[in-house]
Amino acid sequence: MTAEDSLADGRDVYWFVGGPLDGRVDTREPSDPAPDTVRYVHLHDGPKIVHHYDLHEVAGHGGEYRLRASESDEAG
Numbered sequence: 001m002t003a004e005d006s007l008a009d010g011r012d013v014y015w016f017v018g019g020p021l022d023g024r025v026d027t028r029e030p031s032d033p034a035p036d037t038v039r040y041v042h043l044h045d046g047p048k049i050v051h052h053y054d055l056h057e058v059a060g061h062g063g064e065y066r067l068r069a070s071e072s073d074e075a076g
Contacts, residue, residue, distance in 0.1 A: 011061070018067030019051045030061070038065055 014034060016024040020042055028034055034055060042049040053065035 013062040014055070014065055015062075016053060016065045016067075019053070021051070021053065021065070022067075026065075028062075034063065037068075 010030065011027040012030050012034065014026045014028065016022060016026070016038075019040070021038075021040055036055050038053040038055075040051045040053065042051065052068040054068050055063050056066055057063040
């Protein structure tokens with residue numbers, strides 16, 4: 001299902017910007033509230049990597065989940 005199809009049937013559309021989920025699209029029923037933060041855990045052969053995405057609402061139906069800057073990025 002594309003974002004355009006989702007808007008046509010009344011579903012809210014949420015885009016992910018940055019990090020490993022960049023470009024992913026999630027759809028939800030308008031009655032199903034979206035979480036303010038999404039936590040994504042990347043598991044591989046090394047240590048687990050945790051990414052946080054914060055919701056930025058966009059006028060209309062849905063919003064954008066933007067990758068939160070890591071604490072090391074903010075300190076440097």
